[in-house]
Amino acid sequence: MAATDGGANQLEFSLDVPFPSSREAEIALRSLSPDREPRKGGIRKQLTVSGSKLSVKWSADEARILRVSVNSFLDHLSLVLETMEMFGPPVSQ
Amino acid sequence: MTVVIGFEGSANKIGIGIIRDGEVLSNPRRTYITPPGQGFMPSDTARHHRAVVLTVLKEALEQAGLKPADIDCVSYTKGPGMGAPLVTVALVARTVAQLWGKPLLGVNHCIGHIEMGRLITKANNPTVLYVSGGNTQISNDPSPGYNIEQMAKKGSQYVELPYTVKGMDVSFSGILSYIEDVSHKMLSSGQCTPEDLCFSLQETLFSMLVEITERAMAHCGSQEVLIVGGVGCNMRLQEMMGVMCKEREAKLFATDERFCIDNGAMIAQAGWEMFRSGQVTELEDSWITQRYRTDEVEVTWRAD
Numbered sequence: 001m002a003a004t005d006g007g008a009n010q011l012e013f014s015l016d017v018p019f020p021s022s023r024e025a026e027i028a029l030r031s032l033s034p035d036r037e038p039r040k041g042g043i044r045k046q047l048t049v050s051g052s053k054l055s056v057k058w059s060a061d062e063a064r065i066l067r068v069s070v071n072s073f074l075d076h077l078s079l080v081l082e083t084m085e086m087f088g089p090p091v092s093q
Numbered sequence: 094m095t096v097v098i099g100f101e102g103s104a105n106k107i108g109i110g111i112i113r114d115g116e117v118l119s120n121p122r123r124t125y126i127t128p129p130g131q132g133f134m135p136s137d138t139a140r141h142h143r144a145v146v147l148t149v150l151k152e153a154l155e156q157a158g159l160k161p162a163d164i165d166c167v168s169y170t171k172g173p174g175m176g177a178p179l180v181t182v183a184l185v186a187r188t189v190a191q192l193w194g195k196p197l198l199g200v201n202h203c204i205g206h207i208e209m210g211r212l213i214t215k216a217n218n219p220t221v222l223y224v225s226g227g228n229t230q231i232s233n234d235p236s237p238g239y240n241i242e243q244m245a246k247k248g249s250q251y252v253e254l255p256y257t258v259k260g261m262d263v264s265f266s267g268i269l270s271y272i273e274d275v276s277h278k279m280l281s282s283g284q285c286t287p288e289d290l291c292f293s294l295q296e297t298l299f300s301m302l303v304e305i306t307e308r309a310m311a312h313c314g315s316q317e318v319l320i321v322g323g324v325g326c327n328m329r330l331q332e333m334m335g336v337m338c339k340e341r342e343a344k345l346f347a348t349d350e351r352f353c354i355d356n357g358a359m360i361a362q363a364g365w366e367m368f369r370s371g372q373v374t375e376l377e378d379s380w381i382t383q384r385y386r387t388d389e390v391e392v393t394w395r396a397d
Contacts, residue, residue: 084192
């Protein structure tokens with residue numbers, strides 16, 4: 001299988017998530033980025049924040065690997081959003 | 094005064110506990126129970142935890158009568174354990190730590206058991222036997238279960254089973270295959286009952302655990318034993334360990350099911366020790382890990 005090196009055979013998927021503030025987008029980023037992908041290879045994802053928007057970009061070798069990762073991410077994202085809803089807004093720094 | 098909240102969800106229990114200077118202020122917990130005969134799988138377990146984690150968090154705060162501002166540190170189980178459930182709980186811990194502006198601390202689950210055991214029993218410097226369904230610290234092989242314990246209480250006939258101890262290592266794999274082999278012959282011929290087999294299984298396995306514990310005590314010159322981990326609730330194991338301790342004039346410490354079984358307060362307690370000794374986990378380093386050896390943890394909170 002081709003390595004995840006951004007080659008021509010890669011499937012790509014992007015997701016943009018708006019937040020009420022850049023602080024909250026950063027919080028989500030820092031909660032969602034530490035854990036590694038469970039699979040050893042075939043998928044790479046990158047999280048960035050721009051303004052108050054969290055962007056996620058995936059590169060994958062195969063559709064099913066992509067689906068699993070995106071699905072899992074959306075579950076995790078919804079948990080983070082629910083947590084922020086219930087226990088937010090963030091304290092003033 | 095230091096108040097720490099601890100999040101635990103590495104196996105089928107999800108618990109969140111709050112400790113203030115050695116006092117357990119709250120310790121709510123939920124257990125994911127699968128139908129009989131089925132073990133718990135990672136994604137189902139994660140789904141269970143996901144559904145209840147925020148409710149349990151609210152309970153922990155309410156029962157302790159505290160607000161987020163009163164918390165000094167947020168600790169959570171970094172590992173070892175099942176991946177998906179660990180992530181679910183870590184996500185909430187990371188998020189509230191940031192929302193509340195509190196430092197985060199990743200705790201080793203086994204250290205949680207040990208530190209809680211020390212807190213509850215006041216054991217000073219014990220030899221610790223950590224024995225649990227998911228995490229037996231002496232081998233990777235399967236361990237005895239609650240159902241076996243109940244049936245064993247009704248058994249009486251001892252059936253000889255393979256006993257494998259080499260120094261500090263034990264092996265349970267031979268016993269299970271032997272039992273699978275021999276049990277249906279013995280049960281159908283009426284030589285013994287399933288209760289007798291459960292009884293014999295416990296006697297054999299627990300003897301192995303007692304032997305290695307005794308060996309560790311002899312090597313370390315220790316006069317205290319602390320049993321932690323879910324299997325530590327087993328009364329027969331505590332009894333057998335007690336006999337060995339009495340012979341050596343050593344003291345045995347054991348906790349009850351509130352703290353033997355996975356819970357959030359034990360993570361909070363380990364977190365409390367670590368935090369007060371100056372440890373903190375940066376968010377980038379807060380990834381969870383399924384494998385996390387107890388001896389990988391730097392114990393900065395004890396001088397001995």
